[in-house]
Amino acid sequence: xxxxxxxxxxxxxxxxxxxxxxxTYSVSxxxxxxxxxxxxxxxxxxxxxxxxxxNLVKGSYGFEAEFNKSxxxxxxxxxxxxxSDSALYFCAVIRGAGSYQLxxxxxxxxxxxx
Amino acid sequence: GAVVSQHxxxxxxxxxxxxxxxxxxxxxxxxxxxxYRQFPKQSLMLMATSNEGSKATYEQGVEKDxxxxxxxxxxxxxxxxxxxxxxxxxFYICSARDWQAGLEGYTFGSGTRLxxx
Numbered sequence: 001x002x003x004x005x006x007x008x009x010x011x012x013x014x015x016x017x018x019x020x021x022x023x024t025y026s027v028s029x030x031x032x033x034x035x036x037x038x039x040x041x042x043x044x045x046x047x048x049x050x051x052x053x054x055n056l057v058k059g060s061y062g063f064e065a066e067f068n069k070s071x072x073x074x075x076x077x078x079x080x081x082x083x084s085d086s087a088l089y090f091c092a093v094i095r096g097a098g099s100y101q102l103x104x105x106x107x108x109x110x111x112x113x114x
Numbered sequence: 115g116a117v118v119s120q121h122x123x124x125x126x127x128x129x130x131x132x133x134x135x136x137x138x139x140x141x142x143x144x145x146x147x148x149x150y151r152q153f154p155k156q157s158l159m160l161m162a163t164s165n166e167g168s169k170a171t172y173e174q175g176v177e178k179d180x181x182x183x184x185x186x187x188x189x190x191x192x193x194x195x196x197x198x199x200x201x202x203x204x205f206y207i208c209s210a211r212d213w214q215a216g217l218e219g220y221t222f223g224s225g226t227r228l229x230x231x
Contacts, residue, residue, distance in 0.1 A: 041225060043118070043209075043222030044207070046221075101163065102209075105157060106157040107156070
């Protein structure tokens with residue numbers, strides 16, 4: 001079965017500094033990987049996805065993520081953090097063609113300190 | 115973009131009563147909808163997958179007689195928590211898939227905070 005791991009419960013970063021939120025995956029076959037963001041008492045908003053092609057994918061709000069097959073990772077990054085980026089971030093995976101259920105990591109709370 | 119409306123956003127009910135949560139896709143047809151439960155500081159746990167016009171598929175460990183799911187139309191799915199107990203208190207989130215949008219087509223509702231007293 002597919003799974004994703006987010007090793008950090010919380011990440012703190014100063015405003016203006018680069019941020020990284022980590023995600024590793026375990027799946028047989030080609031992974032379809034996603035990042036979502038959740039603000040308090042809200043649903044999830046799509047940030048970006050990796051399906052195939054360029055390992056560096058760019059998404060909403062200046063976020064990007066790098067797919068690394070050898071390390072089975074898909075870390076979320078942003079060059080300069082904003083206070084408004086503070087939220088809960090989820091990595092998710094779909095096993096591949098023919099599957100359509102998202103499996104989520106446990107989430108990482110990002111706090112950007114002014 | 116695609117919008118999913120989930121209602122109510124918050125509900126408090128007495129133990130033993132039933133609560134219905136609605137999930138509507140506003141500008142697309144959703145043949146498949148998903149219901150998740152989220153505990154504090156934890157991930158989203160898939161409860162069930164509902165397909166329009168057919169019975170929902172429940173994940174292992176989810177009581178189908180307690181969490182009734184109906185997906186009677188292409189734009190509406192409902193989750194009814196029957197005979198609610200305090201341990202059912204949680205944040206419930208629905209998601210609808212717009213098949214025409216491909217793998218970006220998962221749109222989430224804003225969630226329902228259920229408190230059973």
